[in-house]
Amino acid sequence: MKEINAENLEDFIRGTAFLGTGGGGDPYIGRLMVQQELEKCGAITLLDPDELTKDHFGISLACMGAPTAFVEKLPNASAMIASMERAEKELERKFNCIIPLEAGGINATIPLVVAARLGLPVVDGDGMGRAFPEFQMTTFNIYGADVNPFVMSDDFGNTVLLNTDAAIRTERYGRPVCVQMGGISQCASYPMDGPTMRETCVPRTVSLAIEIGCAIREARSSVSADVCDAVVDYFKNASPNPRFASVLFDGKVQDVLRETTAGFAVGRAKLTALDDPGVEMVITFQNEYSRASVGDRTLAIVPDLITILDRETGEPITTETLGYGQRVKVVAIAAAENMRSPEALEFIGPRAFSIDEDFRKLETLTWQ
Amino acid sequence: MKEINAENLEDFIRGTAFLGTGGGGDPYIGRLMVQQELEKCGAITLLDPDELTKDHFGISLACMGAPTAFVEKLPNASAMIASMERAEKELERKFNCIIPLEAGGINATIPLVVAARLGLPVVDGDGMGRAFPEFQMTTFNIYGADVNPFVMSDDFGNTVLLNTDAAIRTERYGRPVCVQMGGISQCASYPMDGPTMRETCVPRTVSLAIEIGCAIREARSSVSADVCDAVVDYFKNASPNPRFASVLFDGKVQDVLRETTAGFAVGRAKLTALDDPGVEMVITFQNEYSRASVGDRTLAIVPDLITILDRETGEPITTETLGYGQRVKVVAIAAAENMRSPEALEFIGPRAFSIDEDFRKLETLTWQ
Numbered sequence: 001m002k003e004i005n006a007e008n009l010e011d012f013i014r015g016t017a018f019l020g021t022g023g024g025g026d027p028y029i030g031r032l033m034v035q036q037e038l039e040k041c042g043a044i045t046l047l048d049p050d051e052l053t054k055d056h057f058g059i060s061l062a063c064m065g066a067p068t069a070f071v072e073k074l075p076n077a078s079a080m081i082a083s084m085e086r087a088e089k090e091l092e093r094k095f096n097c098i099i100p101l102e103a104g105g106i107n108a109t110i111p112l113v114v115a116a117r118l119g120l121p122v123v124d125g126d127g128m129g130r131a132f133p134e135f136q137m138t139t140f141n142i143y144g145a146d147v148n149p150f151v152m153s154d155d156f157g158n159t160v161l162l163n164t165d166a167a168i169r170t171e172r173y174g175r176p177v178c179v180q181m182g183g184i185s186q187c188a189s190y191p192m193d194g195p196t197m198r199e200t201c202v203p204r205t206v207s208l209a210i211e212i213g214c215a216i217r218e219a220r221s222s223v224s225a226d227v228c229d230a231v232v233d234y235f236k237n238a239s240p241n242p243r244f245a246s247v248l249f250d251g252k253v254q255d256v257l258r259e260t261t262a263g264f265a266v267g268r269a270k271l272t273a274l275d276d277p278g279v280e281m282v283i284t285f286q287n288e289y290s291r292a293s294v295g296d297r298t299l300a301i302v303p304d305l306i307t308i309l310d311r312e313t314g315e316p317i318t319t320e321t322l323g324y325g326q327r328v329k330v331v332a333i334a335a336a337e338n339m340r341s342p343e344a345l346e347f348i349g350p351r352a353f354s355i356d357e358d359f360r361k362l363e364t365l366t367w368q
Numbered sequence: 369m370k371e372i373n374a375e376n377l378e379d380f381i382r383g384t385a386f387l388g389t390g391g392g393g394d395p396y397i398g399r400l401m402v403q404q405e406l407e408k409c410g411a412i413t414l415l416d417p418d419e420l421t422k423d424h425f426g427i428s429l430a431c432m433g434a435p436t437a438f439v440e441k442l443p444n445a446s447a448m449i450a451s452m453e454r455a456e457k458e459l460e461r462k463f464n465c466i467i468p469l470e471a472g473g474i475n476a477t478i479p480l481v482v483a484a485r486l487g488l489p490v491v492d493g494d495g496m497g498r499a500f501p502e503f504q505m506t507t508f509n510i511y512g513a514d515v516n517p518f519v520m521s522d523d524f525g526n527t528v529l530l531n532t533d534a535a536i537r538t539e540r541y542g543r544p545v546c547v548q549m550g551g552i553s554q555c556a557s558y559p560m561d562g563p564t565m566r567e568t569c570v571p572r573t574v575s576l577a578i579e580i581g582c583a584i585r586e587a588r589s590s591v592s593a594d595v596c597d598a599v600v601d602y603f604k605n606a607s608p609n610p611r612f613a614s615v616l617f618d619g620k621v622q623d624v625l626r627e628t629t630a631g632f633a634v635g636r637a638k639l640t641a642l643d644d645p646g647v648e649m650v651i652t653f654q655n656e657y658s659r660a661s662v663g664d665r666t667l668a669i670v671p672d673l674i675t676i677l678d679r680e681t682g683e684p685i686t687t688e689t690l691g692y693g694q695r696v697k698v699v700a701i702a703a704a705e706n707m708r709s710p711e712a713l714e715f716i717g718p719r720a721f722s723i724d725e726d727f728r729k730l731e732t733l734t735w736q
Contacts, residue, residue, distance in 0.1 A: 156533055157533060158530070158533060158541070159530070159531045160530050161528070161530075161531075162526070162527070162529075163454075163529075164526040164527075165524055165525060165526055169524075169526060173526070173548050176544030176545065176547065176548060177544065177545060179544065180541050181541070
């Protein structure tokens with residue numbers, strides 16, 4: 001039986017920062033929150049998607065908001081429980097497990113905190129396989145799970161419950177409420193039975209985070225290994241599902257343009273190559289990194305994963321901590337298979353991020 | 369037994385335009401909607417507040433939005449019924465009467481349309497005694513009725529249900545949703561039993577609208593009477609509750625500054641006196657007229673009623689139809705007694721409209 005415990009927490013947290021692909025907030029806060037719960041409960045049980053039966057009834061939990069707001073306003077587990085209970089009241093049924101909405105950033109840890117408090121297991125999977133900025137950008141939605149009821153809570157016990165005809169409308173109606181709530185809302189969404197979770201989730205992303213963190217930690221403690229190469233090797237050799245991965249760029253942060261607007265952190269970073277200052281990479285982001293390019297040549301694009309790592313320690317760098325002079329490597333990973341289908345690309349392909357180009361797989365784009 | 373029927377509809381509609389104090393949208397649309405229902409049902413029964421018992425269970429209905437949006441996007445009675453039914457589901461109890469949220473403008477007619485369709489009576493009273501721009505600006509709220517659950521519907525069957533600790537928070541969270549819904553939302557709020565409605569409403573404002581309309585109509589058909597004076601006389605001699613009223617200004621519209629922003633129509637109008645172009649009146653508005661002044665001298669201020677009437681026909685002029693060159697009279701009426709208490713002024717006094725002055729009663733301010 002898999003679990004999150006004091007031994008693998010640090011690996012897990014570093015892995016969620018990696019899967020945050022620049023978004024999802026400071027993992028340090030999430031770590032402290034889970035640690036506190038583990039001191040009380042010992043371990044949080046993970047449910048493999050294959051173990052899910054029709055008696056399972058789960059809810060996905062995530063904070064809505066710009067990661068830049070999370071720096072000042074902490075996620076609130078009690079408010080998250082309030083959202084969950086409001087959904088239970090609406091559905092007249094109790095949840096017996098929790099599924100993360102996203103695998104990256106602080107939203108990968110919040111479900112664990114709530115699960116620990118309530119003594120519930122957490123499904124080893126999620127709806128994004130990484131982090132994405134909006135609530136319709138989930139495999140749950142793409143493969144037919146219902147977002148309703150969607151409940152938002154603030155820190156004062158106020159709840160807003162939405163029932164809409166499409167997850168994208170939930171996002172449009174909910175986002176400005178989040179801004180009014182102070183830039184962060186605790187949201188319960190996509191209530192699902194076991195088979196629906198199994199069929200619509202990106203599987204085993206909690207254990208994936210643990211393994212990524214483990215690969216980084218082990219490479220750090222080795223004298224000879226390059227940490228970023230070690231992450232790439234981990235993905236290439238992962239069993240049973242290897243994924244294409246590559247180091248796209250080795251450079252220095254030259255310039256970051258960042259704006260918190262309409263509930264999102266949007267902008268772009270410019271990097272110059274360490275071995276040739278004339279070569280510049282531009283990485284655009286909307287909460288998460290969405291496209292990496294050199295000149296007019298795209299090297300990686302959503303939904304494939306783009307992560308910026310400290311070139312020495314392999315520590316993932318989020319958009320809000322990105323700053324001038326940092327020496328970094330840009331690592332790209334092929335997204336999970338069910339995130340690259342034509343129906344998935346409608347919701348999480350480049351055009352969903354206002355990028356006017358078709359998705360092309362990372363393995364067809366690589367530069368070097 | 370009082371009722372709204374084909375005979376008094378025109379008077380009622382003109383009265384609601386008067387009580388709209390510049391806001392509340394084009395009364396013509398509301399008239400057509402009620403007329404259509406009356407052709408099917410004959411008459412809509414009015415319940416006097418004194419008739420209300422603890423077996424009555426009512427809900428207040430109103431559209432949220434800027435009147436400028438109502439010009440393009442009609443109120444939707446089916447969506448209003450959807451909000452009402454969503455509140456019934458939440459409360460597990462059926463409503464047996466409807467109470468208007470506001471006495472002025474199109475929101476005075478929408479409850480009648482819904483009542484006619486559902487065969488329910490309408491309480492002869494409301495929560496504003498006129499029109500106001502925001503949902504916490506009600507005597508229901510001021511005198512302790514609970515705004516929850518607050519339900520918003522759009523034209524596509526989507527609902528947003530809010531449960532908050534204060535009506536002003538409901539307003540803050542709901543308003544941006546209204547903007548996303550296209551600038552208009554159909555809202556059900558303040559579910560109340562009979563005694564609560566009786567104790568918190570501004571009483572008999574539906575019949576007040578009928579009587580104002582009647583006074584205007586009768587003065588129009590008389591050769592000698594001045595229409596605006598006739599309205600003022602009606603209020604001064606009303607039985608059993610006469611109210612102070614006066615013609616503040618007789619002039620011409622010189623300039624209108626109008627902006628639809630954050631779900632409101634805000635701005636100011638400048639008028640010059642017909643008998644002395646050097647004398648200028650400024651009237652500010654946020655959906656409704658909130659303050660009339662000459663130089664630095666305030667002549668009327670919220671919650672007292674300020675209405676601009678066509679100087680010949682007595683037709684009330686709403687903020688969105690106000691335009692250069694119109695010959696108008698500005699009429700002011702003392703607000704109902706329960707709208708002028710210290711607790712009421714906290715919610716509907718000048719400072720609630722960002723006007724930095726204390727409320728002074730109209731009767732202490734008059735100029736001429």
